[in-house]
Amino acid sequence: MTIRLIIVDDDPLVRAGLTFMLGGADDIEIVGEASDGTEVPALVERTAPDVVLMDIRMPVLDGLAATEALRRRPHAPEVLVLTTFHADEQVVRALRAGAAGFVLKDTPPADIVTAVRRVAAGDPVLSPAVTRQLMIQVAGTGAVPGGRRAHAADRLAALAEREREVALAVGRGRSNAEIAAELYMSVPTVKAHVSRVLAKLGLNNRVQIALLVHDADPAIGDPGPGSGHVG
Template structure:
């Protein structure tokens, strides 16, 4: 399959560099470019991409707002966030909104190409170490110090726990394993089930909880404070 890709970044030099780099891959076709988040919806409607490579910081409408708008559309493409800082509150908010992962702007070209391919295949692009750092450093949209942040975290924890409580016992076990960053094969081995059964459970979890991808399952498990101490995410 040829991956149809849109690049959205307010810096024309960055767009040109990414287009040159990604356009050289045999299985990637650049079908559109945008300089601001306000252009994304129309670009997607016109070009029907599989993946949008989205800068997080742009004028007028940033990548966060554009991701939130885009992921609400039926049949929305996957979003891969492009950022300078991995421990950024906006990155976590983009992941909560349904982005499939992120890459840093100084990531080696081959790794960015691989990230686009993985997102197009439905795999999240988040390393365990970086995911854990993001989740611990940034509490979420209301992150920060003080009683207000603590109250927001408590409410988020209760809400996440209530949502996970709607899952069946086996679904809950799979959700916790996803929250620890386990692959389908690892979950299958650990829970003594087949990989197709794991995939079916993940699909049902996403549908029941109205989530877009595995990253959001992991964030929900973290929000509910159910990931064991020291566990890999």
């Protein structure tokens, strides 16, 4: 399958570098470029991409607003956020809006190609370690508004007991193998539960599960001391 890709970045040199790098992959076709988020809707309509590589910081309409608008569309392409920071507030908001993950601008070229392929295949580009780091960042942003907390708690309450246990473990940044060991189930069973949770809650990826768990109760989603280590 050829992956149809749009590159959105306000820096023409960055766009040129990404086009050169990604266009060299046999299974990736660059079908369009944009310099600002305002150009994205028409470009997506015209080119029907599978993945949008989206810079988070642009001067007129930033990547966050563009991602939020794009993911509300029916049959929306996947969004891979391009950023210079691991876990700032805008990245977290983009993930809440449905971005499938993020890559840093200094990521090795081969890893960016791999990230595009993974996103196109429906896999989020976030390791459990990065998920834990994100949860630590989210926990430091202050109290969750009461309405959002109640709504999140109601959504989790609609899950079956085993599904909710898996969702809470995802919220603590656990990998599938760690969840399997904690809950005494096989890794394929964990994957099946995660898929059902995503379907029932209408979410795109496990990071959105983790953010929902934090919204419901920050103490539940607290990854605990030392768990933010990335290694």
